[in-house]
Amino acid sequence: MKKVLIVNLEKCVGCRTCELICSLTHERRCNPAEARITVIKFEEKGQNIPMYCQQCETPVCEAVCPAKAIYRDSLTGAMLVDTKRCIGCRMCILACPIGGLSFHPTRKEIIKCDLCKGDPACVKYCPEGAFEVVSLDAIGVKRRRENIRKFSSYLDMMTGGKE
Amino acid sequence: MNGYSGKILFINLSENQISTIETSLYSREYLGGRGIGVKLLYDMVRPKQDPLGPENILVFMTGPLTGTFTPSSGRVDIVTTSPESNLLGGSNAGGFWGPELKWAGYDGVVIKGKAKNPVYIQIYNDEVNIKDAQKLWGKDVFETVKILRQGNEENQVACIGPAGENKSNLSGIAFNFRNYAARAGVGAVMGAKNLKAIAVRGTKGSDIYDTKALQEICLEIQNREKMMPLYKDAPSWHWKLFQSLEKDGKAFFGNYEPFLWEDRIKAVQNVKEFIQQNHLKPESCLTCPLRCWAHFSVRGEEGAPIIACQGTWPSIAYFMKLSDPYYIWRIYTLCQKLGLDVGGTSAVMALAADLYEMGVISFKDTKGVLFELGNGKAFAEAIEKLAKREDFGDILAEGIKKAVQKIGRRAERYAVHSKGGTELWLMEVRPFKGAALACAVTDSGSCNRATYAFPDFYYRSMQKQAKMVAKNIVGKEEAADPTTYDYKPKTVLFYENMHIFADSLGVCAIPFQPVGLELWSRSFSACTGIKLQLNDLMLTVERIRTLERLFNCREGLKREDDTLSERLFKEAIKEGPWKGEVLDREKFEAMKDEYYFLRGWDKDGRPTEKTLEKLGLK
Numbered sequence A: 001m002k003k004v005l006i007v008n009l010e011k012c013v014g015c016r017t018c019e020l021i022c023s024l025t026h027e028r029r030c031n032p033a034e035a036r037i038t039v040i041k042f043e044e045k046g047q048n049i050p051m052y053c054q055q056c057e058t059p060v061c062e063a064v065c066p067a068k069a070i071y072r073d074s075l076t077g078a079m080l081v082d083t084k085r086c087i088g089c090r091m092c093i094l095a096c097p098i099g100g101l102s103f104h105p106t107r108k109e110i111i112k113c114d115l116c117k118g119d120p121a122c123v124k125y126c127p128e129g130a131f132e133v134v135s136l137d138a139i140g141v142k143r144r145r146e147n148i149r150k151f152s153s154y155l156d157m158m159t160g161g162k163e
Numbered sequence B: 001m002n003g004y005s006g007k008i009l010f011i012n013l014s015e016n017q018i019s020t021i022e023t024s025l026y027s028r029e030y031l032g033g034r035g036i037g038v039k040l041l042y043d044m045v046r047p048k049q050d051p052l053g054p055e056n057i058l059v060f061m062t063g064p065l066t067g068t069f070t071p072s073s074g075r076v077d078i079v080t081t082s083p084e085s086n087l088l089g090g091s092n093a094g095g096f097w098g099p100e101l102k103w104a105g106y107d108g109v110v111i112k113g114k115a116k117n118p119v120y121i122q123i124y125n126d127e128v129n130i131k132d133a134q135k136l137w138g139k140d141v142f143e144t145v146k147i148l149r150q151g152n153e154e155n156q157v158a159c160i161g162p163a164g165e166n167k168s169n170l171s172g173i174a175f176n177f178r179n180y181a182a183r184a185g186v187g188a189v190m191g192a193k194n195l196k197a198i199a200v201r202g203t204k205g206s207d208i209y210d211t212k213a214l215q216e217i218c219l220e221i222q223n224r225e226k227m228m229p230l231y232k233d234a235p236s237w238h239w240k241l242f243q244s245l246e247k248d249g250k251a252f253f254g255n256y257e258p259f260l261w262e263d264r265i266k267a268v269q270n271v272k273e274f275i276q277q278n279h280l281k282p283e284s285c286l287t288c289p290l291r292c293w294a295h296f297s298v299r300g301e302e303g304a305p306i307i308a309c310q311g312t313w314p315s316i317a318y319f320m321k322l323s324d325p326y327y328i329w330r331i332y333t334l335c336q337k338l339g340l341d342v343g344g345t346s347a348v349m350a351l352a353a354d355l356y357e358m359g360v361i362s363f364k365d366t367k368g369v370l371f372e373l374g375n376g377k378a379f380a381e382a383i384e385k386l387a388k389r390e391d392f393g394d395i396l397a398e399g400i401k402k403a404v405q406k407i408g409r410r411a412e413r414y415a416v417h418s419k420g421g422t423e424l425w426l427m428e429v430r431p432f433k434g435a436a437l438a439c440a441v442t443d444s445g446s447c448n449r450a451t452y453a454f455p456d457f458y459y460r461s462m463q464k465q466a467k468m469v470a471k472n473i474v475g476k477e478e479a480a481d482p483t484t485y486d487y488k489p490k491t492v493l494f495y496e497n498m499h500i501f502a503d504s505l506g507v508c509a510i511p512f513q514p515v516g517l518e519l520w521s522r523s524f525s526a527c528t529g530i531k532l533q534l535n536d537l538m539l540t541v542e543r544i545r546t547l548e549r550l551f552n553c554r555e556g557l558k559r560e561d562d563t564l565s566e567r568l569f570k571e572a573i574k575e576g577p578w579k580g581e582v583l584d585r586e587k588f589e590a591m592k593d594e595y596y597f598l599r600g601w602d603k604d605g606r607p608t609e610k611t612l613e614k615l616g617l618k
Helices: A017-027 A061-065 A091-097 A121-124 A139-159 B023-030 B033-044 B097-101 B142-147 B186-192 B210-229 B229-248 B266-275 B313-321 B325-338 B341-357 B376-388 B398-405 B431-441 B463-473 B488-505 B509-515 B515-529 B536-554 B585-599 B609-614
Strands: A003-007 A038-041 A047-051 A070-072 A079-081 A101-103 A110-112 A129-133 B008-011 B018-023 B057-063 B078-083 B086-092 B110-111 B119-124 B127-132 B156-159 B173-175 B179-181 B193-199 B279-283 B293-296 B303-309
Touching: A003 A139, A017 A038, A017 A121, A017 B210, A061 A091, A061 B186, A079 A110, A091 A101, A121 B078, A121 B210, A129 A139, B018 B023, B023 B033, B023 B536, B033 B057, B033 B086, B033 B110, B033 B488, B033 B536, B057 B186, B078 B097, B078 B186, B086 B173, B086 B186, B086 B536, B097 B156, B097 B193, B119 B488, B127 B210, B142 B193, B142 B325, B173 B186, B179 B509, B193 B376, B210 B509, B210 B515, B229 B266, B229 B279, B229 B293, B229 B313, B229 B536, B266 B313, B266 B325, B303 B313, B303 B325, B313 B325, B313 B341, B325 B341, B325 B376, B341 B398, B431 B488, B431 B585, B463 B488, B488 B509, B488 B515, B488 B536, B488 B585, B509 B515, B515 B536, B536 B585, B536 B609
Parallel strands: B008 B110, B119 B193
Antiparallel strands: A003 A129, A038 A047, A070 A079, A101 A110, B008 B018, B057 B078, B057 B110, B078 B086, B086 B179, B119 B127, B156 B173, B156 B193, B173 B179, B279 B293, B293 B303
8 A cells, every 4th residue: 555754734843853854864964955845934823834745646747747757656656756867847846736846956956755765764853753654545534533632622521521 | 064064254344345264264173153253253353342333243153063963953152242241242042043054155154344324134155245224124023034034935034123223232133033142232233233134045055974873863862852851841831930930949029029929829820821821832943852932822913932941931020020921921022023132121120110119210210101010011111112222211221230320329239130230030049159150250141151950950849860960060969059159160160161062062052961962072073074082072162161261351351340249249038948048258259269270260260371371272
């Protein structure tokens, strides 16, 4: 079963550890501009939202690539870029509806989340444990359970039970 | 240059001149951050310059660990000559600005001179531009950050508010919406240079010597930080800090009143309920697991980030005796927007209320502004006037020491401050003899650049741990007792050293000790490739500390200036766990003797020839 990287937005505290570990493991440097993930901050509202490729089921990046350089990794299900084929036209960046891809500032290549061969470093290093790799068939019920927890404690309050 | 960026940006605003300095000229002997900052100040500023004149420099310095993967490495250190004390002034801030500067290719920025008209500096990697800021002048901190992000949303912004523009000695430098280098009047120095802001965007990143080792070490540091009691408590620390102050008997009330404030427990309960009724979302600085600040939104009002770990809310509540949490919140956001040091401003307000009550100042002096403990509405009005230097606010904006000198009459008798005139922070010092010594001998501006995490401070609530820590440092458990004068110079020395390490490496002082020196120095080696022997490290720290001293000696500092205001030696505490405690002049002077000796300074507090030679400072 295909697995996906998901993030629990309520847990994210905006420390950007994920950006740096991503850059460190892929590029052996500390540089958010070379990371495959960016924590988008709305500081006035205290919101932190890590953004990265969602490995779409119908990847627009693959469809628009004139060089046929983007393909799905059969092992992890991640969309990968064949840098030998890539012509650097950046059409994929333009087409992606969520901003999953970016352009390496010095190497001039497309970079994107490759799920670290199925074992993403951000999952291990996030101090809040906000990331998780979840199997596709479990993702829906997982969110349902997480979100209904709040409701469940309301019910507890009303019935006098304990959390 | 691994770990470092290799260059320090030098900007002379009088000449409109931009150049760079090689970091490697200084990094060997002074590490980075606070260490290099002090060295630059010592070398570049001639003795006895006006802190608010063009000759003074303002240094923003990151450390070798800033912006690396190392946990809690979001720091930047600010060094300048303080207009509040006319001595060395330093302050430190977290957040994301320092790392962004590093990623833009600079270990620091040095500002000299004074721009003809208000300007701001925009840094985008190699592009550095001095730009017109007349439209920004007068804007508060939140507005300034927002404006400088229009079209450049990834900008990290350091700026001053109206208080800095008006050169208030209580003004700090804000980093984005929350993080502050609040102390020593660093905002006034920036304002005096007509510099409103420095916006930074960097996409170059930093090189790391051994990434595999760094990853392993960082996971270990992260785990240690998660074992700190603060880690578990941080999301509720915003009100629990009040309780911790109560338990350890650290708080003081009003203008250092001899009695406890009877409403203090009620005030804490109110704050707790206020926080629970509204919305608090924990936040962290770069790569830090501790989440010691949070975004707080009050229904129907603009939200703002608040900090738990440094006790800004307790300062407002306790000094101004405010039990209405709504006004604590209002005054807090007001200070954040105006660019004021919350602790210092609260202390000045409490002093003014005291002077008013004692009849030293009257309605005529204050031009109709009321200074009354517990009256949040009136204090909010007074704080706005302070930031704008209107009426009596013009005098209070000088900070406690200079304000009472200006007021004259008997005002000086009521003032409480540490060396040079810096307001004391949240902690009472009379029972804590070590903290009192640290506040007197500090050469770096604020006393919390040396006293954070003193074992004395948690002696009442965690006696076993305090004794263990004291034993590790000086070899005696009884050294942990706050009220004893014995062994304190050694403890002070140890904590000063730790703070210098943290501030020079570019990591936060809060987790510094719990994580331990060994892991930080291993992280330093992994980032830079430089192997450091403990001996070299100790020598480096001694060198930085002694250079701080040399700077102040050159400014005319004498032994008798290493002191606190007279009141702390004359008025004993009259209620609570420390009833009867007061500072004893003779024993206090003996602590200084021992401290000087341990530092290798003579009886007048001047570094000896032998010490200078040992440290390569001759």
